Amino acid sequence: MKPFEYARAGSTAEAVRDFGPGTMYLGGGTNLVDLMRLGVAEPERLVDVSRLPLDTIEPAGDRVRIGATVRNTDLAADPLVRSRYPMLARAVLAGASGQVRNVATVAGNLLQRTRCTYFQDVTRPCNKRRPGSGCPAIAGDHANLAVLGTSDACVATHPSDMAVALAALDAQVHVTGPGGDRILPMPGLHRLPGDEPERDTVLNPGDLITAIELPPAPPGASLYRKVRERASFAFALVSIAAVLDVQDGDVAGCRIALGGVAHAPWRAERAERALIGGPATGEAFLQAAEAELEQARPLPRNAFKVPLARNLIVATLEELAA
Numbered sequence: 604m605k606p607f608e609y610a611r612a613g614s615t616a617e618a619v620r621d622f623g624p625g626t627m628y629l630g631g632g633t634n635l636v637d638l639m640r641l642g643v644a645e646p647e648r649l650v651d652v653s654r655l656p657l658d659t660i661e662p663a664g665d666r667v668r669i670g671a672t673v674r675n676t677d678l679a680a681d682p683l684v685r686s687r688y689p690m691l692a693r694a695v696l697a698g699a700s701g702q703v704r705n706v707a708t709v710a711g712n713l714l715q716r717t718r719c720t721y722f723q724d725v726t727r728p729c730n731k732r733r734p735g736s737g738c739p740a741i742a743g744d745h746a747n748l749a750v751l752g753t754s755d756a757c758v759a760t761h762p763s764d765m766a767v768a769l770a771a772l773d774a775q776v777h778v779t780g781p782g783g784d785r786i787l788p789m790p791g792l793h794r795l796p797g798d799e800p801e802r803d804t805v806l807n808p809g810d811l812i813t814a815i816e817l818p819p820a821p822p823g824a825s826l827y828r829k830v831r832e833r834a835s836f837a838f839a840l841v842s843i844a845a846v847l848d849v850q851d852g853d854v855a856g857c858r859i860a861l862g863g864v865a866h867a868p869w870r871a872e873r874a875e876r877a878l879i880g881g882p883a884t885g886e887a888f889l890q891a892a893e894a895e896l897e898q899a900r901p902l903p904r905n906a907f908k909v910p911l912a913r914n915l916i917v918a919t920l921e922e923l924a925a
């Protein structure tokens with residue numbers, strides 16, 4: 604590992620002030636330190652923000668504010684989160700392992716990098732790691748990679764489970780940075796790769812996530828489901844965060860976000876539009892899923908994700924409707 608300086612920030616203002624060229628913020632370190640060991644990330648300076656006093660979960664009227672340094676375990680166990688947003692607690696528990704969740708922070712989870720194997724192997728080209736060097740995944744190993752919103756430059760997926768639930772809940776991400784304070788919507792924090800796959804998000808250098816704010820939970824029943832190769836310690840092949848409100852047999856409200864299929868949590872807006880106001884039937888769920896997945900651009904070895912996503916959408920909505 605390349606030598607680096609370490610500083611612990613005492614306040615958010617100090618963290619932002621200490622951020623200079625070659626600096627990275629350090630949360631729990633469960634992703635960043637791995638990438639430093641692999642030589643993928645080579646910061647000259649780490650500013651440790653994991654002990655900033657941003658570790659509370661508080662109601663704010665009918666909204667809930669989650670501090671950026673809240674540990675994943677504490678988020679999933681929080682009574683307010685479990686009662687108002689059970690889907691979010693389930694999504695967090697579907698990620699990583701108990702040991703990792705004990706250390707990982709909310710902000711770090713959102714900003715973890717793709718697990719594309721070429722990205723993590725510095726001996727291979729990768730547009731995300733070294734812009735302009737090429738994307739070997741497109742002709743190579745892409746079985747776990749994206750089918751929606753891809754570009755010719757990158758087909759990576761975003762690995763966070765929590766981000767998928769936050770996208771379905773219309774969460775807001777509070778950011779402070781050299782340019783002042785901002786609030787970013789979810790989805791909206793993460794970007795699609797386009798011709799700049801090196802940029803995972805719309806954040807600027809020095810931007811520090813301080814909190815996630817959740818609006819009131821939408822009416823209806825909700826679920827997070829994750830399809831993966833092993834029952835634990837595996838990233839999603841496809842996951843879904845869904846909320847369905849059925850009134851007199853019709854869909855009064857619906858939110859669907861997908862994980863494991865794109866460079867960002869994917870809000871299935873076409874499917875939502877197709878469903879709202881129509882009957883809550885298996886046939887309608889199938890048509891909505893197909894309307895969403897018409898946009899898919901799978902590669903030979905990840906084409907299985909399209910029927911997998913379709914079946915997951917239909918099965919999850921059927922379970923919610925029941």
Ligand SMILES: Cc1cc2nc3c(=O)[nH]c(=O)nc-3n(C[C@H](O)[C@H](O)[C@H](O)COP(=O)(O)OP(=O)(O)OC[C@H]3O[C@@H](n4cnc5c(N)ncnc54)[C@H](O)[C@@H]3O)c2cc1C
Pocket residue numbers: 627628629630631632633634635636652671675697698699700703706707708709710711712713714715716762763764765810811812813836837838839
């Ligand atoms: C074996 C393994 C399996 C895993 N499986 C899953 C899984 O199935 N699902 C899942 O969702 N996750 C999974 N994870 C990911 C794990 O949840 C992440 O590593 C973790 O959430 C990252 O959090 P952290 O606080 O350790 O971030 P760090 O590693 O400290 O940081 C990650 C990134 O966030 C930046 N950062 C941190 N805090 C801030 C802040 N406040 N503002 C701005 N930037 C910041 C850092 O600079 C860095 O770029 C897995 C991890 C491991 C090691």
Ligand code: SF4
Pocket residue numbers: 717719720721722728729730731732737738739740741748756757758759800
């Ligand atoms: S898919 Fe993206 S991260 Fe993976 S090799 Fe291609 S450019 Fe790199």
